[in-house]
Amino acid sequence: MTRISPLARPAIADIKPYEPGKPIAEVRREYELTDVIKLASNENPLGPSPMAVKAIQAALPEIHRYPDGGGYYLKQKLSERLSVSPSQIVIGNGSAEIVELITEAFVGEGDEAVIGRQAWFKYRIAVQIMNGVIAWADMPNLAHDTREMLAGITDRTKVLFVANPNNPTGTLMKKDEVELLMARLPDHVVAIFDEAYYDYQDKSVYSDTKRYVMEGRNVIILRTFSKSYGLAALRIGYAITTEPIARAMNGVREAFNVSSLAQAAAIAALDDEEFLRKVISLNEEGKLYFYRQLEGLGLEYTPTYTNFVLIKVPMPGRELFAELLKKGVVIRPVDGYGLRDYIRVSIGLPGENSRFFAALEEVLVERGMLSGM
Numbered sequence: 001m002t003r004i005s006p007l008a009r010p011a012i013a014d015i016k017p018y019e020p021g022k023p024i025a026e027v028r029r030e031y032e033l034t035d036v037i038k039l040a041s042n043e044n045p046l047g048p049s050p051m052a053v054k055a056i057q058a059a060l061p062e063i064h065r066y067p068d069g070g071g072y073y074l075k076q077k078l079s080e081r082l083s084v085s086p087s088q089i090v091i092g093n094g095s096a097e098i099v100e101l102i103t104e105a106f107v108g109e110g111d112e113a114v115i116g117r118q119a120w121f122k123y124r125i126a127v128q129i130m131n132g133v134i135a136w137a138d139m140p141n142l143a144h145d146t147r148e149m150l151a152g153i154t155d156r157t158k159v160l161f162v163a164n165p166n167n168p169t170g171t172l173m174k175k176d177e178v179e180l181l182m183a184r185l186p187d188h189v190v191a192i193f194d195e196a197y198y199d200y201q202d203k204s205v206y207s208d209t210k211r212y213v214m215e216g217r218n219v220i221i222l223r224t225f226s227k228s229y230g231l232a233a234l235r236i237g238y239a240i241t242t243e244p245i246a247r248a249m250n251g252v253r254e255a256f257n258v259s260s261l262a263q264a265a266a267i268a269a270l271d272d273e274e275f276l277r278k279v280i281s282l283n284e285e286g287k288l289y290f291y292r293q294l295e296g297l298g299l300e301y302t303p304t305y306t307n308f309v310l311i312k313v314p315m316p317g318r319e320l321f322a323e324l325l326k327k328g329v330v331i332r333p334v335d336g337y338g339l340r341d342y343i344r345v346s347i348g349l350p351g352e353n354s355r356f357f358a359a360l361e362e363v364l365v366e367r368g369m370l371s372g373m
């Protein structure tokens with residue numbers, strides 16, 4: 001690997017880079033395979049919302065213009081949907097960018113951030129870029145734990161991140177736990193609830209985090225169009241927060257951070273209720289299929305509130321990942337999160353799911369970890 005420039009800030013040189021899901025084209029090339037499936041990035045197996053695709057086509061002739069930096073129409077639409085003011089919404093180049101807007105706005109050198117040990121990687125990197133200090137909170141049962149997180153707060157804490165539900169574990173911080181967290185959260189800390197998988201779960205288990213925003217608490221909710229709406233490549237997400245916090249985030253935001261095509265697609269996707277219903281029901285069916293298959297194989301898994309499943313496997317997850325790659329199935333090792341004996345698998349189309357399980361069984365049989373098929 002090329003060495004990083006010695007002129008780079010030390011904070012940057014120390015960052016352990018994120019390992020993204022392997023692209024299908026790369027696996028085809030490296031393994032000389034034609035038929036490759038990717039269940040590695042929690043993408044939407046049904047593709048994009050067809051209404052979004054139409055809206056992008058309609059917007060194409062205008063791409064010589066800069067986008068609307070204020071995201072007027074999208075914010076208008078979201079504000080009606082969510083019953084918040086447009087000035088409480090910040091749009092971003094994916095919710096990943098919004099995480100950086102938050103740390104740029106709130107975390108200075110030596111400031112602290114509370115992050116769960118197995119929480120989505122992006123919080124760690126964004127804090128490290130700012131030379132912030134991470135207070136790692138243990139996650140018993142691989143779920144964010146209110147008491148552990150509260151125990152990590154000091155006078156220097158600026159932000160506390162809860163991925164709800166979390167990636168890569170699929171676990172949810174339940175209503176009463178969120179309420180307890182918010183009851184004890186001091187006013188000098190901004191709590192971020194990253195709800196990237198919001199649409200995939202039964203809302204009755206979900207805490208109404210918007211209520212805290214409406215009460216003027218220091219809360220930021222993150223949502224994305226990358227998952228349930230199938231717009232991952234366009235990079236668009238948004239935050240719901242208080243006006244003063246939105247002002248701080250907009251202060252560090254690049255003026256044209258979200259493309260016109262992404263904005264047009266997101267506006268149209270919000271109206272595509274039929275697509276959203278299909279996505280959710282396909283995911284529910286896929287999830288139950290995963291559970292049945294895993295129980296049949298005697299493998300432990302973490303019940304999920306998302307479109308992926310964390311599976312405990314009887315060999316190092318990275319080795320299993322390599323074996324599955326050879327069979328044209330791309331999944332995700334999660335040893336970077338300290339989860340050596342696990343893999344994370346996105347729920348795909350029925351044919352993709354069954355292909356994954358066939359390949360998994362083959363590997364386990366080859367390794368003598370399952371008695372023959």
Ligand SMILES: Cc1ncc(COP(=O)(O)O)c(C=O)c1O
Nearest residue numbers: 094095096120167196224226237
């Ligand atoms: C918890 C969580 N938040 C945010 C995102 C990223 O979303 P976006 O594509 O909007 O940057 C992901 C994507 O995997 C995620 O798992």
